[in-house]
Amino acid sequence: MRSGTDVFAVSAHCSHYHGPLADGVVVDGGVRCPWHHACFDLRTGEAVRAPALSPIDCWEVEQRGDRIYVKSKRKAAVSKAKSAAANAASRIVIVGGGAAGFAAAEMLRRRNFGGSIVMVSNDGAAPIDRPNLSKDYLAGSAPEDWMPLRPDNFYAENDIDLRLNVEVTGIDAAKRTVTIAGGGTIPYDRLLLATGAEPVRLPIPSADLPSVHTLRSLADSRAIIAATNEAHRALVVGASFIGLEVAAALRTRGLQVHVVAPESRPMERVLGPQLGDFVRALHEDHGVVFHLDDTVTAFEGHRATFKSGTKLDADFVVVGVGVRPRLTLAEKAGLKMDRGVSVDESLRTSDPSIYAAGDIARWPDPHSKANIRVEHWVVAERQGQTAAHNMLGLDQRFDAVPFFWSQNYDVPINYVGHAEQWDEIAIDGDVAQKDCVLRYKSQGRVLAVASIYRDVDSLKAELAFEQGREP
Numbered sequence: 462m463r464s465g466t467d468v469f470a471v472s473a474h475c476s477h478y479h480g481p482l483a484d485g486v487v488v489d490g491g492v493r494c495p496w497h498h499a500c501f502d503l504r505t506g507e508a509v510r511a512p513a514l515s516p517i518d519c520w521e522v523e524q525r526g527d528r529i530y531v532k533s534k535r536k537a538a539v540s541k542a543k544s545a546a547a548n549a550a551s552r553i554v555i556v557g558g559g560a561a562g563f564a565a566a567e568m569l570r571r572r573n574f575g576g577s578i579v580m581v582s583n584d585g586a587a588p589i590d591r592p593n594l595s596k597d598y599l600a601g602s603a604p605e606d607w608m609p610l611r612p613d614n615f616y617a618e619n620d621i622d623l624r625l626n627v628e629v630t631g632i633d634a635a636k637r638t639v640t641i642a643g644g645g646t647i648p649y650d651r652l653l654l655a656t657g658a659e660p661v662r663l664p665i666p667s668a669d670l671p672s673v674h675t676l677r678s679l680a681d682s683r684a685i686i687a688a689t690n691e692a693h694r695a696l697v698v699g700a701s702f703i704g705l706e707v708a709a710a711l712r713t714r715g716l717q718v719h720v721v722a723p724e725s726r727p728m729e730r731v732l733g734p735q736l737g738d739f740v741r742a743l744h745e746d747h748g749v750v751f752h753l754d755d756t757v758t759a760f761e762g763h764r765a766t767f768k769s770g771t772k773l774d775a776d777f778v779v780v781g782v783g784v785r786p787r788l789t790l791a792e793k794a795g796l797k798m799d800r801g802v803s804v805d806e807s808l809r810t811s812d813p814s815i816y817a818a819g820d821i822a823r824w825p826d827p828h829s830k831a832n833i834r835v836e837h838w839v840v841a842e843r844q845g846q847t848a849a850h851n852m853l854g855l856d857q858r859f860d861a862v863p864f865f866w867s868q869n870y871d872v873p874i875n876y877v878g879h880a881e882q883w884d885e886i887a888i889d890g891d892v893a894q895k896d897c898v899l900r901y902k903s904q905g906r907v908l909a910v911a912s913i914y915r916d917v918d919s920l921k922a923e924l925a926f927e928q929g930r931e932p
């Protein structure tokens with residue numbers, strides 16, 4: 462790979478999901494992966510941008526005349542300049558073992574933080590690859606060992622005190638302690654809140670039946686997989702990203718799948734009518750039956766009744782009607798709130814010892830020039846990493862362009878930027894042919910770019926946003 466006049470030899474595949482790095486884009490001595498926009502330093506191999514967390518291999522290269530010789534493999538290295546900064550705070554507590562919490566803990570140790578790290582999670586599973594819970598894992602094509610973000614021994618080996626099945630119930634900001642359920646406190650010098658979000662439940666009779674599922678955790682995904690045994694028909698409530706990914710995964714398992722949702726087009730609110738129609742047609746081609754402009758009003762045993770009067774029998778139900786950020790701890794601690802936990806550009810809350818990252822954080826986004834909160838895996842990880850640097854006193858600004866992807870069957874949709882509203886969608890290519898870039902504009906300005914199988918365009922759009930150019 463070339464960056465300016467320099468030539469580098471690195472692994473061909475991304476350490477996240479093996480994306481082909483040769484199809485990516487080289488920017489400032491780093492190669493960006495075409496699939497989910499991870500970035501690797503070409504000199505060291507370090508994964509400098511999530512979602513990749515592990516380095517790629519690098520080889521020594523020698524240029525002699527017009528020939529390039531690839532020699533021995535280099536030892537993995539991280540940027541030493543930053544490693545030195547280590548010990549601003551000696552006790553760091555992280556509440557949450559998800560994307561942001563894990564990425565923070567991993568980065569703290571990557572930067573040689575020598576103090577204590579306690580990571581508390583009320584989940585029973587160590588940090589996992591949550592996006593996969595509704596994709597390959599649910600479809601049955603991802604083995605168990607793909608799911609943990611790191612093997613179990615990672616935590617002990619890196620001196621990360623991971624406490625699973627432990628609920629944090631309160632924060633005493635004056636004493637700098639967190640309280641855990643059942644009694645006991647944990648002191649901190651810096652605290653990271655990364656409590657994520659929880660599925661919204663349907664406020665209707667019998668929504669708590671055992672056959673009615675939501676999906677957030679590994680246990681939830683396993684429960685749905687168990688329900689597929691001997692099941693013939695599933696009902697998905699909600700045409701959200703998660704709902705539709707679940708529909709695709711269950712079709713892959715050969716179940717009949719019905720989707721009921723109040724909107725007239727799936728995903729229209731986020732992706733617009735063209736992609737909404739495309740996604741609907743894609744699912745219908747795979748045999749999904751939609752009941753749009755409709756909702757469930759009650760469950761009785763295995764029978765769902767819709768507002769329209771339709772009754773549908775299903776062996777089990779998956780409800781994907783959105784999530785709600787888990788804000789109780791921050792609210793009770795008296796932190797400044799703004800439809801989420803309000804943070805500054807360094808992800809610090811109104812209490813200088815407390816940071817927030819991931820689905821709960823509303824931050825000043827320099828690209829949209831608005832305070833935004835999103836529910837994206839890559840954003841949560843990158844925020845966890847920025848918070849880690851700032852807890853070490855490294856003064857890093859969170860200025861990443863929001864990015865998310867979704868996958869239905871074999872069709873990925875990538876999205877960069879942030880557009881809550883737009884007045885125009887400019888389409889380049891052909892949506893039906895799965896070869897397109899959609900630019901969401903407001904008063905002529907591009908706010909976000911969605912694409913299907915136009916990975917380089919998506920990377921270039923991200924770069925343009927970063928550089929303040931029109932993508």
Ligand SMILES: Cc1cc2nc3c(=O)[nH]c(=O)nc-3n(C[C@H](O)[C@H](O)[C@H](O)COP(=O)(O)OP(=O)(O)OC[C@H]3O[C@@H](n4cnc5c(N)ncnc54)[C@H](O)[C@@H]3O)c2cc1C
Nearest residue numbers: 557558559560561583592629657819820836837838841865
């Ligand atoms: C099925 C599914 C598929 C998804 N697919 C995609 C995708 O394709 N692309 C994308 O961009 N995003 C996707 N997302 C969204 C993405 O996973 C989230 O944005 C991301 O996980 C947010 O990270 P987080 O660290 O803020 O929260 P989480 O990852 O939810 O982690 C929060 C953690 O906090 C713990 N916790 C909460 N409260 C407490 C407490 N009081 N005490 C102790 N622990 C607590 C929880 O147990 C959990 O471990 C998906 C989400 C789901 C559920």
Ligand code: FES
Nearest residue numbers: 475477478480494
């Ligand atoms: S495969 Fe490279 S970022 Fe996901």
